[in-house]
Amino acid sequence: MKSAVETLNPTRVRLTVEVPFEELKPSLDAAYKKINQQVTVPGFRKGKIPARVIDQRFGRGAVLEEAINDALPKFYTEAVNEGELNPLGQPDVDITELKDGEELKFTAEVDIRPAIEIPDYSGIEVTVDAIEVDDEEVEKSLEQLRERFASTTPVERAAADGDVVVVDLEASVDGTVLEDGVAQGVSYTIGSGQLLDGIDEAVTGLEKGGSATFTSELKGGSAAGQEASVKVEVSDVQERELPALDDEFAQLASEFDTLDELRADSRKRLERMKSYDQATQAQEKVLDALIELIEVPIPEKLLKDEIETRTHNLEHHQFPQLGLTWDSYLEREGKTREEHDAEVEAQSVKGIKTQFILDELVTKEKLSVSQEELTEHLMRRAATSGMTPDQFAQAVVEGGQVPMLVGEVARGKALAVVVETAKVTDTNGEVVDLEDEEDDEDDEDGETVEAASDAAEAASEDAAAGDKPAES
Structure with missing residues (x-):
């Protein structure tokens, strides 16, 4: 077999493949065997019909068609490997020449991952919200607690x-x-x-x-x-x-003896929440800055498929659950259909760019995913899916989704590498040290990447939507 690669644009190639007829022999033999099991010819036992009789009765063309359908995926894969390509999606195959007994020629056009150069990203600087908890927020938190004990x-x-x-x-x-x-x-x-x-x-x-x-x-x-x-x-x-806001309520609603202790704990809890939000905001802003640094060609068909997938999920999954139509949804969002479509396209472009860039970073930084990291990520995803960890793990394995989860964790680790080198300051001008947060929250990076790339809004159903576009 001989193959050649023609670059049509930065994200699409055409493979030209020439196959000597003798290399089709295993598939031809399999085709005759398959047809033998499917047809009956008077005078011959089932499965014992000679090839010449099958050719006479059913036509040599039917045998060739069956053989080529069997052989094409193998030859295509060999050509892809020979060309060291990273295809995206299914190829458009065209048989250009078939000479019985001589040669098979075909072309295959397919989208590929574009070559991406990762520049020096150590100079990225972002500003995030300062962690500030005022008395009003603390009192609101206590009021919400009172509501629970009403x-x-x-x-x-x-x-x-x-x-x-x-x-x-x-x-x-x-x-x-x-x-x-x-x-x-x-x-x-x-x-x-x-x-x-x-x-x-x-x-x-x-x-x-x-x-x-x-x-x-x-x-x-x-x-x-x-x-x-x-x-x-x-x-x-x-x-x-509502119960009175006093020491007795503190003892009823918490492990604390006094209202002052409960109030102080509420403030700390709010600060921890804002600290986590601050770390997430830093990750998303660093990701945005990284995307701005890198030119990423977008495969047209991949983008079209991603837009169609997001629109289909919205229309056929989320609308029925929420009792919405396009008119009521657009009215609720305060948008025209054109504005909505433009947003979906922008989200899709960002999602594809995010995955391409972070996958390239995984390779560049030689990052790997341990079994422990994968298990922790799986546990978190199970919690958001409403399934037990065992049920979720079984569904992942049966659905062949393990590589997808590994990709999520790896991309999260790649983003963490970039965040570590970035300069993060808050709105008060103070340098933010995310090291402690990363120790606690690194495992959330997969979800951070998904959020930053605007995965399908139905995250509880398909939390890996951000992972979907660039899967081959």
Whole structure:
């Protein structure tokens, strides 16, 4: 077999392959054997039909077609290896010449990973938010804790904002009660916004035993996205009572003896959260700066496929779950379809660039992934998927997704290498030392890369979307 590579552009090549006919013999033999098992010819036992009879009865062309379909992937792979190429996706194959008994010629056009030069990135400088926790944030945190320990007491009065009402609901569309539109004994805090639009206005002012009807767009179920008439009946009205903010509450809600100790712990917890956010912000800004330094050609077909995948996931997976249509989604986002499409394209371009660059860094820095690092990453991904680690691991292995997870961890480590060399200052002008954060958060780098490259919004379903575009 002989092959040649023609560069069509920085991200696409054409392979020209010439195969002597004798190299097709194993595939021809396999083709005759396969056809032998599929057909019946009077006078011959099944599987014992001579090749000349098969040619006469079914045509030599059918045998050649079967043989070529079997052989092409092998010859294509040999040509790719010979040319030392890194293909992306499936090739467009065209058989240019087939002379029975003499030669097979074909071409294969395929996208490839572009050659990327990683420049000196040690001069990257970024600014992140300073870690500042004010008294108002601490008090808000304590109020949220009080809310968790609130108690309720039944009252004989009209329901008001902040009260808990126990309601029965019945949703109808075009006068027909929906089978999945009936619910009883639902507890709802007025003003929480956690149920149907319009219910707050409907139940406010109702006493126990009262009822009302309102119109609302259903967010899920069989009639998701449709306007429904909802009848609500109040079976109980309960007043919420918050515990006093004192030492007794501190002992009830925590391991601390005094409110001052609880307040100090709340401040530390908020500082830790902001410290983590600061580290994540630094990683994302460093990644943005790195992308700006490097020219990365984008394969057109790869970009087109990625845009189509993101749009398909949004339209066929997220819209049904949220009860949205394109019109309602765009209205909610305050965008036109053209603006949305432009954003998706920009996100896709950034995602592809991110993966190409970080993969090149993995090679340049000779980074590897240990079993422990992979296991820790798998545990975290399992937690976000709602599956147990064993279930998630089984799904990953069965789906052949282990290389994808290894890639996520490796790219996270590559980004960490760049972050270590960057100068990070906060908005107060103070130099930020991320070393301690990286010790704790390095394992989050895979997710940081995914977030920075704007993976498919359904991360709980496909947290590796950012990994998907450049897989071969």
